[in-house]
Amino acid sequence: MRPRVGQMLASTVDTTAVIVVRCPDSELDVTCGGAAMIEGTAPGAVTGTADPDLMGGSLLGKRYADEDLGLELLCTKQGQGTLAVNGVPLPVKSAKPLPASD
Amino acid sequence: MNVSMILDMAAEGFGDRVVVGRAQDGLTPVRLRELAAGGARAVRAADADAIVYLATNGPAFAVAQFAAALAGVPLVPVNYRLGEEQLDALLANHPRALAIAAPGQDVAPRRAGLTVRGPAEWLTEAAANTDGDIEPRLSDAPAVLIYTSGTTSTPKGVVLRHHNLVSYVLGTVEFAAADPAEAALMSVPPYHIAAVSNVLTNLYAGRRTLTLDQFTPEGWLALVREQRITHAMVVPTMLARIMDTAGLDLSVPSMRSLAYGGARMPVRVIETALRTWPRVDFVNAYGLTETSSTVSVLGPAEHRAAVASEDPAVRARLGSAGLPVPGIEIEVRDGNGESLGAGETGQIWVRGEQVSGEYAGQGSAVDERGFFHTRDRGHLDTDGYVHIEGRADDTIIRGAENIAPAEIEDVLLRHPDVLDAVVVGVPDEEWGQRIEAVVVPRDGAKADAGALRAAVRGTLRGSKTPDRITYWTELPRTVTGKLVRRDIVAALTAPEDGKKGQP
Numbered sequence: 310m311r312p313r314v315g316q317m318l319a320s321t322v323d324t325t326a327v328i329v330v331r332c333p334d335s336e337l338d339v340t341c342g343g344a345a346m347i348e349g350t351a352p353g354a355v356t357g358t359a360d361p362d363l364m365g366g367s368l369l370g371k372r373y374a375d376e377d378l379g380l381e382l383l384c385t386k387q388g389q390g391t392l393a394v395n396g397v398p399l400p401v402k403s404a405k406p407l408p409a410s411d
Numbered sequence: 412m413n414v415s416m417i418l419d420m421a422a423e424g425f426g427d428r429v430v431v432g433r434a435q436d437g438l439t440p441v442r443l444r445e446l447a448a449g450g451a452r453a454v455r456a457a458d459a460d461a462i463v464y465l466a467t468n469g470p471a472f473a474v475a476q477f478a479a480a481l482a483g484v485p486l487v488p489v490n491y492r493l494g495e496e497q498l499d500a501l502l503a504n505h506p507r508a509l510a511i512a513a514p515g516q517d518v519a520p521r522r523a524g525l526t527v528r529g530p531a532e533w534l535t536e537a538a539a540n541t542d543g544d545i546e547p548r549l550s551d552a553p554a555v556l557i558y559t560s561g562t563t564s565t566p567k568g569v570v571l572r573h574h575n576l577v578s579y580v581l582g583t584v585e586f587a588a589a590d591p592a593e594a595a596l597m598s599v600p601p602y603h604i605a606a607v608s609n610v611l612t613n614l615y616a617g618r619r620t621l622t623l624d625q626f627t628p629e630g631w632l633a634l635v636r637e638q639r640i641t642h643a644m645v646v647p648t649m650l651a652r653i654m655d656t657a658g659l660d661l662s663v664p665s666m667r668s669l670a671y672g673g674a675r676m677p678v679r680v681i682e683t684a685l686r687t688w689p690r691v692d693f694v695n696a697y698g699l700t701e702t703s704s705t706v707s708v709l710g711p712a713e714h715r716a717a718v719a720s721e722d723p724a725v726r727a728r729l730g731s732a733g734l735p736v737p738g739i740e741i742e743v744r745d746g747n748g749e750s751l752g753a754g755e756t757g758q759i760w761v762r763g764e765q766v767s768g769e770y771a772g773q774g775s776a777v778d779e780r781g782f783f784h785t786r787d788r789g790h791l792d793t794d795g796y797v798h799i800e801g802r803a804d805d806t807i808i809r810g811a812e813n814i815a816p817a818e819i820e821d822v823l824l825r826h827p828d829v830l831d832a833v834v835v836g837v838p839d840e841e842w843g844q845r846i847e848a849v850v851v852p853r854d855g856a857k858a859d860a861g862a863l864r865a866a867v868r869g870t871l872r873g874s875k876t877p878d879r880i881t882y883w884t885e886l887p888r889t890v891t892g893k894l895v896r897r898d899i900v901a902a903l904t905a906p907e908d909g910k911k912g913q914p
Contacts (some may be wrong), residue, residue, distance in 0.1 A: 314764055315412060315574045328412070330581055331738075350416075369424050370586025383581055385420060406585040407736060408640050409595070409672045410696035410705045411605040411612055 318346040322359035325367045325388030331381040342390030364392040373399035413547045415480045448545040449537035450478025457526045459509035466492040466626035471530035483548030486604040487556045491516045532612045568771030578764035579703040582738040587616035595642040598623045608704040628653045639665040647676040647890035672696035674892045677824040697732030701767040709733030732797040739763040756790045768878045807836030829855035848877035
């Protein structure tokens with residue numbers, strides 16, 4: 310799939326949902342729990358089977374990013390699935406907060 | 412996508428933390444969501460297509476913002492103190508709105524035939540309708556519409572879409588990053604973009620937020636101490652008044668961070684504040700209504716480095732707007748649209764998801780590469796810091812020379828006798844425009860015109876010295892510190908001789 314900035318993606322095997330914060334302009338395999346994520350805000354019915362090795366969990370509000378790919382997903386609903394891109398689990402991006410400005 | 416997602420995440424992540432109002436009786440995200448749902452039901456019951464918010468800042472505003480989002484209608488914060496004609500014209504754009512206005516300040520919306528609720532009434536009605544969840548109504552409606560007058564007389568409605576505001580929040584704030592002791596104080600009115608974005612950014616961070624709707628230096632200081640405020644946002648004139656008012660108790664033991672923006676900060680004021688409160692982190696934020704607020708930030712470390720540095724380039728950063736925030740690109744272009752290099756002054760253009768550049772009834776004003784013309788003049792330095800030199804429309808054209816009032820004002824504002832100053836271009840038969848200044852002297856100070864002109868001549872060029880300096884006891888600044896320069900020009904050129912100046 311070709312993700313878009315601002316796109317909402319939902320897991321088909323657990324409750325995880327994300328929003329795309331940054332992405333390259335290319336085809337990427339975005340998965341959660343090993344299954345391809347679908348466009349949407351809420352998990353629909355569980356339609357796939359989770360890969361038990363990819364159920365490390367996704368935490369609310371955390372950023373999952375691959376800097377080389379230029380992809381950043383932000384978890385808007387947490388769940389048991391592991392977020393991955395092209396088969397590789399996405400690490401949590403360490404927070405470097407800007408000072409509060411407005 | 413909807414800004415209510417921010418509220419859902421807050422309710423999920425720290426649902427029982429007080430996030431709006433006082434620690435003892437404020438709203439938690441869970442309660443805020445209930446009230447927002449109740450408010451959305453009230454909007455639908457009234458068959459309203461917008462929420463026009465005319466009251467002062469407070470919990471009713473936060474509820475209104477999210478109720479509008481859930482109902483799928485825009486929030487339209489308006490200054491209830493606008494002149495009658497202007498207010499009527501503005502409200503005529505929203506004949507089916509639900510208006511929130513305090514009793515006594517609701518004449519205009521009633522006259523316009525809108526459904527009117529006082530802020531307390533609005534909260535009561537929302538509280539009475541909280542049963543059950545509400546699905547946000549997805550619509551194409553903007554999230555927020557803010558009228559900005561700019562330098563033309565007809566206010567333009569800036570359209571902010573849900574994705575602009577959400578991307579701004581996600582791009583600049585870390586979720587739940589605030590510790591429970593943090594408390595923010597907002598002093599700008601609800602029709603200012605910072606008040607709108609602030610509801611979202613503080614909620615997302617988990618930082619309790621209070622509002623002060625009638626700013627006085629004494630009231631601000633007392634509230635900061637009483638509520639143990641850790642983070643505050645002010646406009647430059649507020650900080651100037653805090654620093655310049657004699658006899659105040661300036662102790663702010665709880666304060667960790669002070670952010671300012673919305674107008675140019677006189678260097679003298681920020682230098683005084685840095686010396687007065689050395690432990691406070693200062694943050695300068697530059698942004699526009701059209702960019703969902705902040706696009707560049709000068710952080711605490713840069714403030715401290717600038718004030719301590721011998722290097723003029725580093726010192727100059729104190730007057731800068733800092734570095735672009737994540738997701739934002741800034742370009743400086745000449746009059747032909749060509750990109751300029753470091754150090755070259757031109758017009759500032761900005762691109763990013765949070766940049767709307769859309770006006771009601773006029774569509775998008777971004778160029779083919781997605782860049783929005785801020786109409787601010789400025790330059791980037793060699794390290795990418797943005798330096799704003801003033802509104803392009805304020806540029807004085809004297810003969811063949813373009814003169815930025817800001818650089819002359821900076822010199823005047825540095826003079827110890829000067830409390831406030833403005834420089835404008837006044838029509839002149841020979842030069843097209845001539846330069847005039849209006850100065851507010853410090854109490855008991857002389858602010859001698861000869862001395863001021865010499866200061867300008869010494870720092871800038873002779874051609875930039877004001878032809879005339881007029882003395883007023885205060886400048887007509889708005890509540891957020893903005894000056895309407897054409898009103899100043901009108902007063903200076905008025906036929907009657909009530910305001911004689913010194914050449």
